[in-house]
Amino acid sequence: MADDDFxxxxxxxxxxxxxxxxxxxxxxxxxxxxxxxxDSLRLVDLTLALEDEFALSKLDMLGWVEREKVxxxxxxxxxxxxEACRLAxxxxxxxxxxx
Amino acid sequence: MTNAVGLESAFVVGTGRCxxxxxxxxxxxxxxxxxxxECIAVLGAHRVLSSEIVSSERFVRIIGEVSPDQRAVLAxxxxxxxxxxxxxxxxxxDHPLCWLTLPGLSSTPRELLAAVLLELSxxxxxxxxxxxxxxxxxxxxxxRRERWIERSGGSLSYVDRxxxxxxxxxxxxxxxxxxxxxxxxxQHPYFRILVSxxxxxxxxxxxxxxxxxxxxxxxxxxxxxxCILHGVTALRSVPRDRVLQVSYSAxxxxxxxxxxxxxxxxxxxxxxVARVAPLVRANTTARPWPTELVRSCRLGHxxxxxxxxx
Numbered sequence: 400m401a402d403d404d405f406x407x408x409x410x411x412x413x414x415x416x417x418x419x420x421x422x423x424x425x426x427x428x429x430x431x432x433x434x435x436x437x438d439s440l441r442l443v444d445l446t447l448a449l450e451d452e453f454a455l456s457k458l459d460m461l462g463w464v465e466r467e468k469v470x471x472x473x474x475x476x477x478x479x480x481x482e483a484c485r486l487a488x489x490x491x492x493x494x495x496x497x498x
Numbered sequence: 499m500t501n502a503v504g505l506e507s508a509f510v511v512g513t514g515r516c517x518x519x520x521x522x523x524x525x526x527x528x529x530x531x532x533x534x535x536e537c538i539a540v541l542g543a544h545r546v547l548s549s550e551i552v553s554s555e556r557f558v559r560i561i562g563e564v565s566p567d568q569r570a571v572l573a574x575x576x577x578x579x580x581x582x583x584x585x586x587x588x589x590x591x592d593h594p595l596c597w598l599t600l601p602g603l604s605s606t607p608r609e610l611l612a613a614v615l616l617e618l619s620x621x622x623x624x625x626x627x628x629x630x631x632x633x634x635x636x637x638x639x640x641x642r643r644e645r646w647i648e649r650s651g652g653s654l655s656y657v658d659r660x661x662x663x664x665x666x667x668x669x670x671x672x673x674x675x676x677x678x679x680x681x682x683x684x685q686h687p688y689f690r691i692l693v694s695x696x697x698x699x700x701x702x703x704x705x706x707x708x709x710x711x712x713x714x715x716x717x718x719x720x721x722x723x724x725c726i727l728h729g730v731t732a733l734r735s736v737p738r739d740r741v742l743q744v745s746y747s748a749x750x751x752x753x754x755x756x757x758x759x760x761x762x763x764x765x766x767x768x769x770x771v772a773r774v775a776p777l778v779r780a781n782t783t784a785r786p787w788p789t790e791l792v793r794s795c796r797l798g799h800x801x802x803x804x805x806x807x808x
Contacts, residue, residue, distance in 0.1 A: 440696050461804060
Protein backbone atom coordinates (compact mmCIF):
# COMPACT_ATOMS: atom_id res chain seq x y z
CA MET A 400 0.00 0.00 0.00
CA ALA A 401 1.49 3.37 -0.99
CA ASP A 402 2.04 6.02 1.66
CA ASP A 403 -0.38 8.31 -0.19
CA ASP A 404 -3.04 5.68 0.12
CA PHE A 405 -2.53 5.49 3.90
CA UNK A 406 -2.70 9.26 4.16
CA UNK A 407 -5.87 9.51 2.11
CA UNK A 408 -7.66 6.71 3.92
CA UNK A 409 -6.58 7.98 7.34
CA UNK A 410 -7.82 11.46 6.47
CA UNK A 411 -11.15 10.06 5.27
CA UNK A 412 -11.67 8.11 8.48
CA UNK A 413 -10.73 11.11 10.65
CA UNK A 414 -13.10 13.57 8.94
CA UNK A 415 -15.83 10.94 9.02
CA UNK A 416 -15.48 10.41 12.78
CA UNK A 417 -15.14 14.16 13.35
CA UNK A 418 -18.39 14.76 11.45
CA UNK A 419 -16.53 16.80 8.79
CA UNK A 420 -17.22 14.68 5.72
CA UNK A 421 -17.47 17.78 3.55
CA UNK A 422 -13.68 18.09 3.95
CA UNK A 423 -13.05 14.59 2.58
CA UNK A 424 -11.51 15.80 -0.69
CA UNK A 425 -9.12 18.35 0.83
CA UNK A 426 -6.42 16.33 2.52
CA UNK A 427 -4.28 18.34 4.95
CA UNK A 428 -1.68 16.16 6.56
CA UNK A 429 -0.38 18.96 8.79
CA UNK A 430 -3.79 19.52 10.33
CA UNK A 431 -4.23 18.60 14.00
CA UNK A 432 -6.80 15.86 14.49
CA UNK A 433 -8.12 17.77 17.52
CA UNK A 434 -8.57 20.94 15.47
CA UNK A 435 -10.64 18.86 13.07
CA UNK A 436 -13.04 18.06 15.91
CA UNK A 437 -11.70 14.83 17.38
CA ASP A 438 -12.35 15.00 21.12
CA SER A 439 -11.55 12.30 23.68
CA LEU A 440 -14.78 10.38 22.96
CA ARG A 441 -14.14 10.47 19.22
CA LEU A 442 -10.53 9.45 19.75
CA VAL A 443 -11.84 6.13 21.02
CA ASP A 444 -14.09 5.84 17.95
CA LEU A 445 -11.20 6.83 15.71
CA THR A 446 -8.99 4.09 17.13
CA LEU A 447 -11.58 1.43 16.34
CA ALA A 448 -12.41 2.88 12.92
CA LEU A 449 -8.74 2.96 11.86
CA GLU A 450 -8.28 -0.62 13.07
CA ASP A 451 -11.22 -1.61 10.88
CA GLU A 452 -10.05 0.44 7.92
CA PHE A 453 -6.56 -1.08 7.87
CA ALA A 454 -7.50 -4.50 9.29
CA LEU A 455 -5.25 -3.98 12.33
CA SER A 456 -5.69 -6.18 15.36
CA LYS A 457 -4.62 -3.23 17.49
CA LEU A 458 -3.62 0.36 16.90
CA ASP A 459 -1.56 1.68 19.81
CA MET A 460 -3.36 5.01 20.11
CA LEU A 461 -2.13 5.62 23.65
CA GLY A 462 1.46 5.14 22.51
CA TRP A 463 0.86 7.54 19.62
CA VAL A 464 -0.59 10.20 21.92
CA GLU A 465 2.37 9.90 24.28
CA ARG A 466 4.91 10.02 21.45
CA GLU A 467 3.23 13.05 19.90
CA LYS A 468 3.34 14.89 23.20
CA VAL A 469 7.04 14.26 23.68
CA UNK A 470 8.51 14.12 20.20
CA UNK A 471 6.35 16.19 17.90
CA UNK A 472 5.46 19.22 19.96
CA UNK A 473 1.95 17.98 20.71
CA UNK A 474 0.77 18.68 17.16
CA UNK A 475 -1.16 15.42 16.74
CA UNK A 476 -1.23 15.75 12.99
CA UNK A 477 -3.15 13.68 10.47
CA UNK A 478 0.13 12.83 8.77
CA UNK A 479 1.60 11.45 11.98
CA UNK A 480 -1.56 9.42 12.57
CA UNK A 481 -1.34 8.01 9.04
CA GLU A 482 2.29 7.07 9.68
CA ALA A 483 1.31 5.29 12.88
CA CYS A 484 -1.27 3.29 10.92
CA ARG A 485 1.27 2.47 8.23
CA LEU A 486 3.79 1.22 10.80
CA ALA A 487 1.13 -0.81 12.62
CA UNK A 488 0.13 -2.40 9.31
CA UNK A 489 3.74 -3.16 8.39
CA UNK A 490 4.36 -4.63 11.84
CA UNK A 491 1.30 -6.83 11.47
CA UNK A 492 2.25 -7.88 7.94
CA UNK A 493 5.83 -8.75 8.91
CA UNK A 494 4.53 -10.63 11.95
CA UNK A 495 2.26 -12.71 9.71
CA UNK A 496 4.97 -13.49 7.16
CA UNK A 497 7.46 -14.60 9.83
CA UNK A 498 5.05 -17.21 11.19
CA MET B 499 0.73 18.86 51.29
CA THR B 500 -1.08 21.99 52.39
CA ASN B 501 -2.94 24.51 50.34
CA ALA B 502 -3.39 28.27 50.57
CA VAL B 503 -5.51 28.06 53.69
CA GLY B 504 -3.17 25.67 55.45
CA LEU B 505 -5.24 22.52 55.16
CA GLU B 506 -4.25 19.38 53.31
CA SER B 507 -6.33 18.64 50.27
CA ALA B 508 -7.14 15.41 48.52
CA PHE B 509 -9.59 14.14 45.95
CA VAL B 510 -11.05 10.79 45.08
CA VAL B 511 -11.47 10.78 41.32
CA GLY B 512 -13.15 8.32 38.98
CA THR B 513 -15.35 7.90 35.96
CA GLY B 514 -18.54 7.62 37.98
CA ARG B 515 -20.29 4.28 38.71
CA CYS B 516 -16.90 3.05 39.91
CA UNK B 517 -17.43 2.57 43.66
CA UNK B 518 -16.31 6.02 44.71
CA UNK B 519 -19.50 6.69 46.70
CA UNK B 520 -18.62 3.69 48.84
CA UNK B 521 -15.11 5.03 49.40
CA UNK B 522 -16.49 8.46 50.23
CA UNK B 523 -18.77 6.86 52.81
CA UNK B 524 -15.85 4.95 54.28
CA UNK B 525 -13.77 8.13 54.49
CA UNK B 526 -16.61 9.82 56.33
CA UNK B 527 -15.97 7.56 59.29
CA UNK B 528 -12.47 8.97 59.71
CA UNK B 529 -12.16 11.42 62.57
CA UNK B 530 -9.40 13.24 60.69
CA UNK B 531 -10.97 14.09 57.36
CA UNK B 532 -14.10 15.84 56.20
CA UNK B 533 -15.41 13.60 53.43
CA UNK B 534 -16.94 16.17 51.10
CA UNK B 535 -19.15 14.23 48.74
CA GLU B 536 -20.59 15.41 45.41
CA CYS B 537 -19.84 19.07 46.14
CA ILE B 538 -18.25 19.94 42.79
CA ALA B 539 -20.70 17.75 40.86
CA VAL B 540 -23.74 19.36 42.45
CA LEU B 541 -22.43 22.91 42.07
CA GLY B 542 -21.30 22.19 38.49
CA ALA B 543 -17.61 21.66 37.64
CA HIS B 544 -17.80 24.00 34.64
CA ARG B 545 -19.08 26.72 36.94
CA VAL B 546 -16.99 26.37 40.08
CA LEU B 547 -13.64 25.36 38.59
CA SER B 548 -13.36 28.61 36.74
CA SER B 549 -10.49 31.11 36.78
CA GLU B 550 -12.92 34.01 36.71
CA ILE B 551 -12.14 36.39 39.56
CA VAL B 552 -15.19 37.04 41.70
CA SER B 553 -15.90 38.50 45.10
CA SER B 554 -16.79 36.24 48.03
CA GLU B 555 -20.25 37.75 48.02
CA ARG B 556 -20.78 36.81 44.38
CA PHE B 557 -19.31 33.33 44.93
CA VAL B 558 -21.70 32.68 47.81
CA ARG B 559 -24.64 33.93 45.75
CA ILE B 560 -23.78 31.84 42.69
CA ILE B 561 -23.31 28.55 44.54
CA GLY B 562 -26.72 29.07 46.11
CA GLU B 563 -28.47 29.45 42.77
CA VAL B 564 -30.25 26.46 41.28
CA SER B 565 -29.54 26.20 37.56
CA PRO B 566 -32.17 24.92 35.09
CA ASP B 567 -30.05 21.78 34.65
CA GLN B 568 -29.88 21.17 38.40
CA ARG B 569 -33.64 21.66 38.62
CA ALA B 570 -34.25 19.18 35.80
CA VAL B 571 -31.96 16.58 37.41
CA LEU B 572 -33.72 17.07 40.75
CA ALA B 573 -37.01 16.32 39.07
CA UNK B 574 -35.58 12.88 38.28
CA UNK B 575 -34.53 12.19 41.83
CA UNK B 576 -36.90 9.26 42.26
CA UNK B 577 -34.84 7.37 39.67
CA UNK B 578 -31.41 8.53 40.89
CA UNK B 579 -30.39 6.59 43.99
CA UNK B 580 -27.96 9.25 45.19
CA UNK B 581 -30.69 11.89 45.14
CA UNK B 582 -33.43 9.76 46.64
CA UNK B 583 -32.64 11.10 50.10
CA UNK B 584 -33.29 14.66 49.01
CA UNK B 585 -36.64 14.70 50.68
CA UNK B 586 -37.63 18.34 50.73
CA UNK B 587 -41.00 18.88 49.11
CA UNK B 588 -39.43 21.72 47.11
CA UNK B 589 -35.72 20.96 47.02
CA UNK B 590 -35.13 23.73 44.52
CA UNK B 591 -35.88 26.14 47.35
CA ASP B 592 -33.06 24.67 49.41
CA HIS B 593 -29.36 25.40 49.01
CA PRO B 594 -27.63 22.90 46.65
CA LEU B 595 -25.03 22.13 49.33
CA CYS B 596 -27.86 20.81 51.50
CA TRP B 597 -28.96 18.22 48.92
CA LEU B 598 -26.10 15.73 49.33
CA THR B 599 -22.88 17.25 50.57
CA LEU B 600 -23.62 18.71 54.00
CA PRO B 601 -26.11 16.01 55.12
CA GLY B 602 -23.18 13.59 54.79
CA LEU B 603 -21.18 15.68 57.25
CA SER B 604 -23.66 16.85 59.81
CA SER B 605 -27.04 15.96 61.24
CA THR B 606 -27.84 19.68 61.10
CA PRO B 607 -26.75 20.61 57.57
CA ARG B 608 -28.50 23.99 57.48
CA GLU B 609 -26.69 25.13 60.62
CA LEU B 610 -23.41 23.94 59.14
CA LEU B 611 -24.18 25.79 55.91
CA ALA B 612 -24.90 29.01 57.80
CA ALA B 613 -21.61 28.78 59.69
CA VAL B 614 -19.62 28.02 56.56
CA LEU B 615 -21.19 30.81 54.50
CA LEU B 616 -20.66 33.28 57.34
CA GLU B 617 -16.95 32.47 57.31
CA LEU B 618 -16.82 33.09 53.56
CA SER B 619 -18.70 36.37 53.70
CA UNK B 620 -16.01 38.97 53.30
CA UNK B 621 -14.79 41.15 50.49
CA UNK B 622 -12.09 38.83 49.15
CA UNK B 623 -11.76 38.76 45.39
CA UNK B 624 -10.10 35.73 43.80
CA UNK B 625 -10.67 33.03 41.19
CA UNK B 626 -13.78 30.91 41.59
CA UNK B 627 -11.68 27.79 42.16
CA UNK B 628 -9.78 29.49 44.99
CA UNK B 629 -13.10 30.27 46.67
CA UNK B 630 -13.88 26.55 46.46
CA UNK B 631 -10.67 25.88 48.37
CA UNK B 632 -11.83 28.24 51.09
CA UNK B 633 -15.23 26.56 51.10
CA UNK B 634 -13.69 23.12 51.63
CA UNK B 635 -11.42 24.50 54.33
CA UNK B 636 -14.37 26.07 56.13
CA UNK B 637 -16.31 22.80 55.94
CA UNK B 638 -13.35 20.93 57.46
CA UNK B 639 -12.95 23.43 60.28
CA UNK B 640 -16.64 23.57 61.14
CA UNK B 641 -16.81 19.78 61.25
CA ARG B 642 -13.64 19.76 63.39
CA ARG B 643 -11.55 17.82 60.88
CA GLU B 644 -7.89 18.33 60.09
CA ARG B 645 -8.38 18.22 56.32
CA TRP B 646 -10.82 17.48 53.55
CA ILE B 647 -11.22 14.94 50.77
CA GLU B 648 -13.63 15.82 47.99
CA ARG B 649 -15.28 13.15 45.84
CA SER B 650 -17.69 13.75 43.02
CA GLY B 651 -18.98 11.12 40.59
CA GLY B 652 -17.31 11.47 37.19
CA SER B 653 -14.56 13.80 38.43
CA LEU B 654 -11.89 12.10 36.32
CA SER B 655 -13.26 14.01 33.33
CA TYR B 656 -12.14 17.31 34.88
CA VAL B 657 -9.16 16.19 36.97
CA ASP B 658 -6.92 18.50 34.91
CA ARG B 659 -8.89 21.46 36.27
CA UNK B 660 -8.65 20.12 39.82
CA UNK B 661 -4.89 20.03 39.36
CA UNK B 662 -4.89 23.66 38.20
CA UNK B 663 -6.39 24.83 41.49
CA UNK B 664 -4.90 22.19 43.78
CA UNK B 665 -1.51 21.34 42.23
CA UNK B 666 -0.31 19.85 45.52
CA UNK B 667 -3.36 17.70 46.20
CA UNK B 668 -3.21 13.98 46.69
CA UNK B 669 -5.41 11.98 44.33
CA UNK B 670 -6.95 8.56 44.72
CA UNK B 671 -8.02 7.28 41.31
CA UNK B 672 -10.61 4.57 41.84
CA UNK B 673 -11.50 2.64 38.70
CA UNK B 674 -13.87 -0.17 37.92
CA UNK B 675 -13.74 -2.56 34.96
CA UNK B 676 -14.93 -0.61 31.95
CA UNK B 677 -17.58 -3.06 30.83
CA UNK B 678 -19.27 -3.22 34.25
CA UNK B 679 -18.98 0.52 34.61
CA UNK B 680 -20.50 1.16 31.18
CA UNK B 681 -23.38 -1.20 31.93
CA UNK B 682 -24.05 0.65 35.16
CA UNK B 683 -23.82 4.06 33.45
CA UNK B 684 -26.35 2.95 30.85
CA GLN B 685 -28.92 2.50 33.63
CA HIS B 686 -28.24 5.84 35.29
CA PRO B 687 -30.07 9.00 34.13
CA TYR B 688 -27.15 11.30 34.97
CA PHE B 689 -24.75 9.36 32.74
CA ARG B 690 -27.34 8.95 30.01
CA ILE B 691 -27.47 12.75 29.91
CA LEU B 692 -23.67 13.11 29.85
CA VAL B 693 -23.19 10.51 27.12
CA SER B 694 -26.02 11.88 25.01
CA UNK B 695 -24.57 15.38 25.17
CA UNK B 696 -21.05 14.15 24.42
CA UNK B 697 -22.28 12.14 21.44
CA UNK B 698 -24.29 14.98 19.95
CA UNK B 699 -21.81 17.70 20.93
CA UNK B 700 -24.72 19.60 22.40
CA UNK B 701 -23.67 20.55 25.95
CA UNK B 702 -27.08 22.04 26.64
CA UNK B 703 -29.20 19.40 24.96
CA UNK B 704 -32.52 19.25 26.85
CA UNK B 705 -32.57 16.53 29.47
CA UNK B 706 -35.80 15.01 28.17
CA UNK B 707 -34.21 14.54 24.72
CA UNK B 708 -31.08 13.04 26.29
CA UNK B 709 -33.14 10.51 28.23
CA UNK B 710 -35.23 9.60 25.18
CA UNK B 711 -32.18 8.94 23.06
CA UNK B 712 -31.44 5.29 22.28
CA UNK B 713 -27.78 4.82 23.14
CA UNK B 714 -26.01 1.51 22.40
CA UNK B 715 -24.11 0.01 25.33
CA UNK B 716 -20.83 0.34 23.43
CA UNK B 717 -21.24 4.14 23.45
CA UNK B 718 -21.07 4.04 27.25
CA UNK B 719 -17.94 1.91 26.90
CA UNK B 720 -16.40 4.51 24.58
CA UNK B 721 -17.40 7.25 27.03
CA UNK B 722 -15.72 5.31 29.85
CA UNK B 723 -12.55 4.89 27.77
CA UNK B 724 -12.53 8.58 26.85
CA CYS B 725 -12.84 9.61 30.53
CA ILE B 726 -10.00 7.27 31.47
CA LEU B 727 -7.85 8.49 28.58
CA HIS B 728 -8.46 12.13 29.45
CA GLY B 729 -8.02 11.69 33.19
CA VAL B 730 -5.07 9.32 33.23
CA THR B 731 -3.22 11.53 30.75
CA ALA B 732 -3.58 14.36 33.30
CA LEU B 733 -2.60 12.12 36.23
CA ARG B 734 0.65 11.20 34.48
CA SER B 735 1.91 14.73 35.17
CA VAL B 736 1.47 14.28 38.93
CA PRO B 737 4.43 12.97 40.98
CA ARG B 738 4.01 9.30 41.82
CA ASP B 739 3.84 9.87 45.57
CA ARG B 740 0.69 11.97 45.11
CA VAL B 741 -1.42 9.55 43.07
CA LEU B 742 -2.80 6.21 44.17
CA GLN B 743 -4.63 4.06 41.63
CA VAL B 744 -7.06 1.56 43.14
CA SER B 745 -9.12 -1.06 41.35
CA TYR B 746 -12.67 -1.46 42.61
CA SER B 747 -12.64 -5.18 41.88
CA ALA B 748 -9.38 -5.53 43.86
CA UNK B 749 -11.00 -3.54 46.66
CA UNK B 750 -13.87 -6.03 46.73
CA UNK B 751 -11.56 -9.07 46.47
CA UNK B 752 -8.91 -8.03 48.99
CA UNK B 753 -10.52 -5.27 50.99
CA UNK B 754 -8.11 -5.15 53.95
CA UNK B 755 -5.11 -4.92 51.64
CA UNK B 756 -6.59 -2.23 49.37
CA UNK B 757 -8.09 -0.23 52.22
CA UNK B 758 -4.67 -0.43 53.87
CA UNK B 759 -3.07 1.14 50.79
CA UNK B 760 -5.65 3.93 50.85
CA UNK B 761 -5.20 4.45 54.58
CA UNK B 762 -1.43 4.69 54.27
CA UNK B 763 -1.63 7.03 51.29
CA UNK B 764 -4.14 9.37 52.95
CA UNK B 765 -2.53 8.98 56.39
CA UNK B 766 -5.71 7.91 58.12
CA UNK B 767 -5.96 6.63 61.68
CA UNK B 768 -4.65 3.15 62.39
CA UNK B 769 -8.02 1.53 63.10
CA UNK B 770 -9.77 2.99 60.03
CA VAL B 771 -9.36 -0.15 57.91
CA ALA B 772 -10.92 -2.44 60.49
CA ARG B 773 -13.81 -0.04 61.03
CA VAL B 774 -14.73 0.40 57.38
CA ALA B 775 -13.93 -3.05 55.96
CA PRO B 776 -17.49 -4.33 56.65
CA LEU B 777 -18.82 -1.62 54.30
CA VAL B 778 -17.10 -3.28 51.35
CA ARG B 779 -18.96 -6.26 49.97
CA ALA B 780 -18.10 -8.55 47.08
CA ASN B 781 -19.60 -7.25 43.89
CA THR B 782 -19.68 -9.70 41.03
CA THR B 783 -20.74 -8.12 37.78
CA ALA B 784 -18.39 -10.13 35.56
CA ARG B 785 -20.28 -11.76 32.72
CA PRO B 786 -19.84 -12.30 29.02
CA TRP B 787 -19.98 -8.78 27.60
CA PRO B 788 -20.89 -7.94 23.99
CA THR B 789 -17.83 -7.81 21.74
CA GLU B 790 -18.46 -4.20 20.72
CA LEU B 791 -18.55 -3.15 24.36
CA VAL B 792 -15.30 -4.97 25.12
CA ARG B 793 -13.67 -3.30 22.12
CA SER B 794 -14.87 0.15 23.14
CA CYS B 795 -13.40 -0.32 26.63
CA ARG B 796 -10.01 -1.60 25.46
CA LEU B 797 -8.35 1.81 25.19
CA GLY B 798 -9.39 2.67 28.74
CA HIS B 799 -8.03 -0.60 30.08
CA UNK B 800 -4.74 0.03 28.27
CA UNK B 801 -4.47 3.48 29.84
CA UNK B 802 -4.97 2.06 33.32
CA UNK B 803 -2.41 -0.69 32.75
CA UNK B 804 0.15 1.76 31.36
CA UNK B 805 -0.33 4.03 34.36
CA UNK B 806 0.29 1.15 36.75
CA UNK B 807 3.39 0.17 34.81
CA UNK B 808 4.99 3.64 34.65
